[in-house]
Every structure is written in C-alpha cells, then in structure tokens.
Amino acid sequence: MPGGHDQTLRPFLWRATRLYPDTEIVSREHDGLRRYTYGEYADRTAQLANALDDYGVEAGDRVATFCWNHARHFETYFGVPTIGAQLHTINPLLPDEHVRYIVDNAEDELVFVDPSLAGKLAAAAEDAAEFDGVDFVVMGDEPVAELDATPYEEFIGGHDADYDWPELDGDQPAGLCYTSGTTGRPKGVEYTQSMLWSHTMASLTPQGIPMTDADVVMPVVPMFHVNAWGMPFTATAAGAKHVYPGPSPEPADLASLIEEEGVTISAGVPTVWLGLREYIEAGNDVDLSALDTIIVGGSAAPPALIEWYDDRGVELLHAWGMTELSPIGTVSHLKHDLRDADYGTQVEKRAKQGLIAPGLEFRVIDEDGEEIPWDGEAFGELQVRGPWVTKEYFQRPDATAEEFEDGWLKTGDVVTVDEDGYLQIVDRTKDVIxxxxxxxxxxxxxxxxxxxxxxxxxxxxxxxxxxxxxxxxxxxxxxxxxxxxxxxxxxxxxxxxxxxxxxxxxxxxxxxxxxxxxxxxxxxxxxxxxxxxxxxxxxxxxxxxxxx
Structure with missing residues (x-):
C-alpha cells in the first residue's frame, strides 16, 4: 500500500512508549495499588511477546484471557496482537457451557486467568474435552491451588525486554470476542488490525470519545467486554495515563481512584454510576473535581442520572455500540446548533443513543423494506456498515447469512431517528434481556x-x-x-x-x-x-x- 505500512496497532504502542515513557499505568490489585510507566510497559510487553514465541504461538493463533481489569491484562492487549496473534477475551460471567463452547470454537491453546477466577475456569474445564491440550497462565507471581497454571511472572521472566515486532498486514486478525448467545450458541466476532486502528482513530476525534496526553483514563467497563469499548487502545494512542480498577470494584474503590489518581475520563454501564451516586448521597465525601467525562453504554442512561452528574460538573456522555462494531457506533454529543438550546432539550438529546460516529454509515429499514423518515416517530431496524464493522461471524456462515445484507449489519435494534439525526433505541427485534x-x-x-x-x-x-x-x-x-x-x-x-x-x-x-x-x-x-x-x-x- 502507499507509504509502505498498513494500519496496525504497533504505531500506538511505539508512540506511547517513546513519547511518554514516564506516564503511569496504575492498577488496583488485591494487595494494593501497583504502578509503573509506559517505559516499563514496553519492556514487559516485549518480554510477553518473546515468551509467546517460545511457547510456540504463531501468527493467527488465538490466545485467550479470563481476566478482570488490571495492568497484566493490559499487557496482553498489545503483547498478543502485535506479534500477529489474536487476543481472545472471554467473559468470565458466562455459564460454564458457554465458556467450554467458546474455547473449543476459538481453538484456544493458551488461557491467561486471574487467581480469583481460577476456580471458575477449573470448573468449566473439569472433564471437558473442549479443554484438552489447553494450557493456563495465572496472572500473578504465585501458583494457585485450583488450576495447574504457570504464574505470569514466571512465564515472562528471563525473557528479553527487546522484541523485533513484525510488519503486519492490516487484514491480519488481531482480536476475537463472542456475543452472548441469544437464540443459540455465542457468535464470534473477529477484529483485524485495521479494524482496531480505524476504531481507535475515530474514537480520538472530537465527535468520538476524545482523549489527550493530559487525560487519566479509567475503564470500569470490563476488559473482557469488547476490549473495554476500545479504551485501552485509545488511551495508549493518546499517551494518556491508565487506571485499572481491578476485580469487582465497589463505589468506594472507584471514588478513591478518581480522587487519588485524578481520573478525568471513565466509562461503564449506568449501574456503576448509579452506585457511585448512591454512595455519595449516603453521606460519603467524594471529590469529583478532576472528573470531566463519564462514558455510559451497555444500557440507556436515565435523564435524571445525566442531570445529577451535570450538577456536579461531570458530563455523562451516552454512547451505543455492539460487539460487531468493535464496539462504538454512536455518541450523543450535542451538535453545535443545540449548545444554546434550553437545558431540557439538551438533556433529551443526550439521553438518546446519539449521532453516528465519523466513518460509519447507517440506515433504518421498516417492515416494508423502506428507509424511514427522520421524524423521531417512524421506526425500523437499524443497519450499520463501516471500516470497523465486522462483515461475518467467526466460523458461523449460518449466522452471517441471517444477520448481514449487502454489506450491512442488521443490528436487531429497532430505532427512531429525529430531525437532528439522533438515534434512539425503542425496542429489540430479539427478546434478549x-x-x-x-x-x-x-x-x-x-x-x-x-x-x-x-x-x-x-x-x-x-x-x-x-x-x-x-x-x-x-x-x-x-x-x-x-x-x-x-x-x-x-x-x-x-x-x-x-x-x-x-x-x-x-x-x-x-x-x-x-x-x-x-x-x-x-x-x-x-x-x-x-x-x-x-x-x-x-x-x-x-x-x-x-x-x-
């Protein structure tokens, strides 16, 4: 291609570690906070890459994680795909049957697992043919009783802190995430290098989820859930400080991290921010002055929650996406001509799923196969296409044929579009909860x-x-x-x-x-x-x- 390089994740890693070697990565762990720098992250990621090579991981192989949000998990985000392998994040909240199916379908040979999740994974793997030949690495420096697993520090220890990162093609698969089974087996969605690159670049635009090197970014949304909405990649591309809240953070944990680490941007489902509100309303003194923006997705944010955080100087920014979209599809920024509108109108717009992200196209099709008018009343099924929207499901031609049409992803969401182009989900075509x-x-x-x-x-x-x-x-x-x-x-x-x-x-x-x-x-x-x-x-x- 012109310029000699494809669109891959490697430049994001190179830029952050060269320009911001002293910027911190902070991780809440069972024995307290762990912190190190991008410079040290570069060394550890190279050690991981060398360890994976020695293990026998090759281009195209899938390496799984069964982990919460922490720094070691973040090391796999670049250490796995940047050698040409695929990072396969598994949701540990799924039933054991689904975990077994996913590991088998993905043909995982190596799974990184948190100590606190070792028992859960051991239960899924016990006497299961799907786990034959699968090895485990436990994310720590000590073995665990529940699982025969190599400690992570032993796995990467002794390996060189330099690595000759390969030139990769933009079409090289880099990630894999499974949707929860709604009417049957979970469906795998592959992310190529160029899909993750495009998603990251679009996120960095003012109408995406912009971040700068002055930001402190804390994804509460799980890293096993569509790459934590891409935030680890976006924060790295920006040179921002990372803060990872660890397993099952309580509102007190989040409040402490926001205050002590100066978090400016965070993200999670509405339940997280309802919990923080309740914690503050219970009389706990929490300093939110550093916090600029909370990204809310996964479910719609109630207008009252938007208003509550507005009163405390925090913008609650509504977004919508899907596993198939890597995942960001819309963000509910106010258009420039609405910034002088009355507050009620602004909240009404911000409570919707929002405006399509730059780089994507959408259409809404009614039962007659026609596109609906943008009047806020007519509704139909939302269909999306773009450079970070998958075009097929992993090894599932049946599902691909059902849910894609002429290059458009049929999202299964029934929406309206108002005269300003704001999308609002009003129902679902599939009865998932x-x-x-x-x-x-x-x-x-x-x-x-x-x-x-x-x-x-x-x-x-x-x-x-x-x-x-x-x-x-x-x-x-x-x-x-x-x-x-x-x-x-x-x-x-x-x-x-x-x-x-x-x-x-x-x-x-x-x-x-x-x-x-x-x-x-x-x-x-x-x-x-x-x-x-x-x-x-x-x-x-x-x-x-x-x-x-």
Whole structure:
C-alpha cells in the first residue's frame, strides 16, 4: 500500500512508549495499588511477546484471557496482537457451557486467568474435552491451588525486554470476542488490525470519545467486554495515563481512584454510576473535581442520572455500540446548533443513543423494506456498515447469512431517528434481556425452565428496573399435578446449577397460558403489555417510567 505500512496497532504502542515513557499505568490489585510507566510497559510487553514465541504461538493463533481489569491484562492487549496473534477475551460471567463452547470454537491453546477466577475456569474445564491440550497462565507471581497454571511472572521472566515486532498486514486478525448467545450458541466476532486502528482513530476525534496526553483514563467497563469499548487502545494512542480498577470494584474503590489518581475520563454501564451516586448521597465525601467525562453504554442512561452528574460538573456522555462494531457506533454529543438550546432539550438529546460516529454509515429499514423518515416517530431496524464493522461471524456462515445484507449489519435494534439525526433505541427485534450492561438469553432460560417435569410452558421477559435497567421474570404454566408452592424454589435451584446468579429470574409468575402469535410462537409483547403496570420484582418501574 502507499507509504509502505498498513494500519496496525504497533504505531500506538511505539508512540506511547517513546513519547511518554514516564506516564503511569496504575492498577488496583488485591494487595494494593501497583504502578509503573509506559517505559516499563514496553519492556514487559516485549518480554510477553518473546515468551509467546517460545511457547510456540504463531501468527493467527488465538490466545485467550479470563481476566478482570488490571495492568497484566493490559499487557496482553498489545503483547498478543502485535506479534500477529489474536487476543481472545472471554467473559468470565458466562455459564460454564458457554465458556467450554467458546474455547473449543476459538481453538484456544493458551488461557491467561486471574487467581480469583481460577476456580471458575477449573470448573468449566473439569472433564471437558473442549479443554484438552489447553494450557493456563495465572496472572500473578504465585501458583494457585485450583488450576495447574504457570504464574505470569514466571512465564515472562528471563525473557528479553527487546522484541523485533513484525510488519503486519492490516487484514491480519488481531482480536476475537463472542456475543452472548441469544437464540443459540455465542457468535464470534473477529477484529483485524485495521479494524482496531480505524476504531481507535475515530474514537480520538472530537465527535468520538476524545482523549489527550493530559487525560487519566479509567475503564470500569470490563476488559473482557469488547476490549473495554476500545479504551485501552485509545488511551495508549493518546499517551494518556491508565487506571485499572481491578476485580469487582465497589463505589468506594472507584471514588478513591478518581480522587487519588485524578481520573478525568471513565466509562461503564449506568449501574456503576448509579452506585457511585448512591454512595455519595449516603453521606460519603467524594471529590469529583478532576472528573470531566463519564462514558455510559451497555444500557440507556436515565435523564435524571445525566442531570445529577451535570450538577456536579461531570458530563455523562451516552454512547451505543455492539460487539460487531468493535464496539462504538454512536455518541450523543450535542451538535453545535443545540449548545444554546434550553437545558431540557439538551438533556433529551443526550439521553438518546446519539449521532453516528465519523466513518460509519447507517440506515433504518421498516417492515416494508423502506428507509424511514427522520421524524423521531417512524421506526425500523437499524443497519450499520463501516471500516470497523465486522462483515461475518467467526466460523458461523449460518449466522452471517441471517444477520448481514449487502454489506450491512442488521443490528436487531429497532430505532427512531429525529430531525437532528439522533438515534434512539425503542425496542429489540430479539427478546434478549440486558441487565447491568450484560446480555441474558430469555430463550435459553425458557428452555431450561421447561425441562422441569412440572412445567408445561414457560416464557421469560425483561421487566424495566430502576437500577439494573432490566431484570428477567419467568411466566410459567404449571403442569396439572405440580406443587405450586414448591415449584418456584425448585426452578430456582435447578437454574442455579447451570447459570450464574445474575441470570436467574427475579420472580416466577404462574399464568394459565402463554399468549401465542398467529403462527403459534410465544407472544412476549402481549405479556409485557399485560404486566407493564404491575410491580413483579423489587425495584421494578412502570413501563412508561422506565429508563429510555
């Protein structure tokens, strides 16, 4: 190509470590804060690259992580893809069955795992053919009892701190992330070097999620979740200071890091920022003066939350994306002609999913196959295409054929577009439930519940929730001989054997019959309408008052 170099991640690493060798990378770990510099990061990343070479990792191989947000995990973000391999981040919150499928489908041979997650991974791997031949590296300097794993410091120790990074093609696969299974098996999305480069450059623009070398960036969004929305790459490209909050940070942990490290930009699902608000409102004195911007995605942010942070001088910037989009698709910046609008109008715009990111195109198609008008009322399915939008699923031609059309990704989101071009999601074409920023498959829960001998039919819907955005509720038609008093507890116990706690329905409601469509399918729309005004779970809100 002209210029002699493809669009890859390597220049971001080179620039940060050469121009900002003394800028810090801070990581909250079980024994306190760990801090080092970009200069030291360059050495450790080179050591990791040499260790991977010695292990036998070659271009195109996939190296998995099963980790929280910390500095060692960040080392894999450049240490793996910049040698030509693929970084495969696995969501440790998934059920064991999904973890086994993902490792097998990706053909992982090496998995980096946190000490606190070693037991979870060991349970998934136990007697599982999918893990035959898979080796483990535990992210620390000591072995763990639960898993036969090499300590990370031993794995990279003794290796050279110099590495001759190869010239890579922009089409070289660099990352892999799986969507949560909604109607079946999880789907893998590959990210090439050029996709991650394009996503990073677009993010750095003023209408993306801009960062500079003066910023202190703290991604609370998990690093296993679509590359922490690309923030580790963007912060590195900018030469910004990184702050990683470690496993399961509480509001007090986030408050302390914001204050002590001078965090200017952070990101996470609304639940995180609702928790911080509650912590402050409980009387805890938190200095937010350094914090400029909070990026919110995964679920829509309630307008009241936007206003609360506005009152404290913090911009809550709404964004939307998907695994298939690497993931940023829209950001809800105010257009220049809206900056003088009344505050209510501004909040209304900012609470929407926002404006399409520079570099992407979208269209919204109605049931008749026509593009809708931009009037804020007409709605249809959102379709997107662009340089960081995947064009196919990993080893899933069936899913690719279903969800792509003439180069457009059919997102499955039903949206409106207002006269200013702001997108707003109003529904989903697939009945998935998004709780705290993570997907729950209603279909999978339904199938599991209907496996109980005393259940005739079952369906699961998401009920709007003031804290978690949505929580699952199961509607069950009991068999004639069922013990109705015992059945809810039996269903709960059965599901706990297969699924994480956060997947479990908050309530089990008995009904006489599941409503059906004309084709005999379960009609969840009817159930949502019928029970919209009933408080089925603690914290549920009426549909008309639910966060948009």
């Amino acid at each position: 998004k709780s705290g920023g993570e997907w729950i498959s209603s279909v999978e829960l339904e199938n599991a519940i209907m496996a109980h001998e005393d259940v005739s039919e079952a369906t699961v819907i998401g009920v709007p929730h003031e804290r978690w955005q949505e929580r699952p509720v199961a509607f069950v038609v009991p068999a004639e001989a069922a013990d109705r008093d015992a059945l809810p507890d039996e269903i709960d116990a059965m599901l706990r054997e297969e699924y994480p706690k956060w997947w479990l329905p908050d309530a089990v409601e008995f009904i006489d019959e599941v409503p059906k469509t004309a084709t005999g399918k379960f009609s969840k729309k009817d159930l949502r309408e019928r029970y919209a005004d009933q408080s089925l779970v603690e914290g549920a809100v009426p549909e008309e008052d639910a966060p948009e």
